[in-house]
Amino acid sequence: MAVGLLRPDAATSAVLGADVWAEPMGAKSSMGVLPDGLAMPERLTGREVLTFIGRLRGLDPGLVERRAQELLEVMELTGSERSLVIDYSTGMRKKIGLATALLHNPRLLVLDEPFEAVDPVSASTLKGILVRYVANGGSVVLSSHVMALVEQLCVTVAVMADGRFAASGPLDEVRGPGTLEESFVRLVGGDVAGGEGLSWLGS
Numbered sequence: 305m306a307v308g309l310l311r312p313d314a315a316t317s318a319v320l321g322a323d324v325w326a327e328p329m330g331a332k333s334s335m336g337v338l339p340d341g342l343a344m345p346e347r348l349t350g351r352e353v354l355t356f357i358g359r360l361r362g363l364d365p366g367l368v369e370r371r372a373q374e375l376l377e378v379m380e381l382t383g384s385e386r387s388l389v390i391d392y393s394t395g396m397r398k399k400i401g402l403a404t405a406l407l408h409n410p411r412l413l414v415l416d417e418p419f420e421a422v423d424p425v426s427a428s429t430l431k432g433i434l435v436r437y438v439a440n441g442g443s444v445v446l447s448s449h450v451m452a453l454v455e456q457l458c459v460t461v462a463v464m465a466d467g468r469f470a471a472s473g474p475l476d477e478v479r480g481p482g483t484l485e486e487s488f489v490r491l492v493g494g495d496v497a498g499g500e501g502l503s504w505l506g507s
Contacts, residue, residue, distance in 0.1 A: 306324065306414070307324065307332075307337045308325065308328055308331065309339065318331070319331040319332075319334050319335050319412055320411060320412070334411050335411075335413075335414060336404075336407075336412070336413045337405055337413075338398075338401045338402055338405045338415045338418055339416050340416040342397070342401045344400070344401065344404070345389065347388055347389075347390065348388065348389060349387060350376060350384065350385050350387070350389060350392070350396075350403075351372055353389060353400060353404065354368070354371075354375060354376070354400075354403060358372065358407050358408070361407070363407070371407055371409075372403075372407070375403040375406060376403070378429075379399040379400065379402070379403050379433075380399070380429060381396065381399060381403075384396065394422060395423045395425075395427075398418055398422050398430065399426060399429065399430065402415070402418065402430060402433065410442070411442060412443050412444075412445070413444045414445045415444060415445070415446050415447070416447050417447060417449070418446065419450065419453055431456075431457065434457065435457075451483065451488055452485070454475075454484060455479070455483070455484045459475060460472070460474060460475065461473070461484070462478075463491045470492060
């Protein structure tokens with residue numbers, strides 16, 4: 305709903321002052337989105353996907369070609385550019401998905417579980433790209449269930465439970481004296497018993 309994929313029942317969402325639903329072109333031109341389980345044209349190669357997305361966004365063909373080449377190199381996908389996306393691994397799909405989100409040089413990235421099922425090498429590449437993106441003035445909104453990753457990458461954190469904010473603010477403030485995972489479990493009212501009652505387990 306925040307990025308324009310689902311119509312909200314109420315309230316509004318704006319990106320850099322542009323209402324996502326009243327001014328969709330203005331909002332979406334400033335935003336790159338990587339949904340979890342992103343569907344993309346699987347019978348195209350990575351380069352063809354980037355060319356297709358770039359042309360849909362109205363970018364100059366020469367600019368699309370240059371940026372596609374740079375993104376394929378940075379994402380370490382040049383060796384697989386003749387492979388169809390349907391043959392990509394999960395890590396490769398995440399990287400080409402991030403490449404499509406970055407192609408038009410947005411000021412905001414919204415990423416849903418970008419590191420889920422991604423191998424350590426691909427994850428390291430993605431982290432480096434995001435750190436560089438933020439250092440150059442971009443902003444990233446990231447959702448994840450891996451609290452160690454959130455602690456490593458995020459400055460501001462919001463914990464949601466039952467569709468509402470249980471806490472939000474600077475990382476240190478939300479985390480408190482323990483780890484962010486401990487704080488998350490406490491905030492959402494989770495059971496930290498760890499399987500009490502399984503006395504037979506391992507005996």
